[in-house]
Amino acid sequence: MKSKHRKWLALAPLIFVAVAALLGWVVMFLWNTILVPVLGVGIITFWQALGIFILSKILFGGFHGAKEHKWKHRYFNKQKWDNMTDEEKERFKQEWGRRCGWERMRKPSDENTPS
Numbered sequence: 001m002k003s004k005h006r007k008w009l010a011l012a013p014l015i016f017v018a019v020a021a022l023l024g025w026v027v028m029f030l031w032n033t034i035l036v037p038v039l040g041v042g043i044i045t046f047w048q049a050l051g052i053f054i055l056s057k058i059l060f061g062g063f064h065g066a067k068e069h070k071w072k073h074r075y076f077n078k079q080k081w082d083n084m085t086d087e088e089k090e091r092f093k094q095e096w097g098r099r100c101g102w103e104r105m106r107k108p109s110d111e112n113t114p115s
Helices: 002-039 046-061 070-075 078-083 086-100
Strands: none
Touching: 002 046
16 A cells, blocks of 8 residues: 555656646747737746746635635535525625725616606
8 A cells, every 4th residue: 555655746846846737838828829810919938837836826716725724614615695684684795895896887676766
């Protein structure tokens, strides 16, 4: 059993390098085939693409692997939602609508419009 783990442990750096190379190539390919013609930005190299990928992971995604995203539980708890009354749910929706600017996008209801 230990020999299997040793084999995978020995392959881990190789797998890491292969995945990083593949991701760098994908970012470079997508950048050069989509953004260059559409936005007129410059063509990037493999190393620039790898740097962009790493920077985007740091800024937007982090490196948490296969763990579940914590924000799902922080901002939305299904049990708590199920235990709320209808009034509490409506207040919650209104508060998040105010925070996110949704109330500006809503159409005024018929009762608020002058006749």
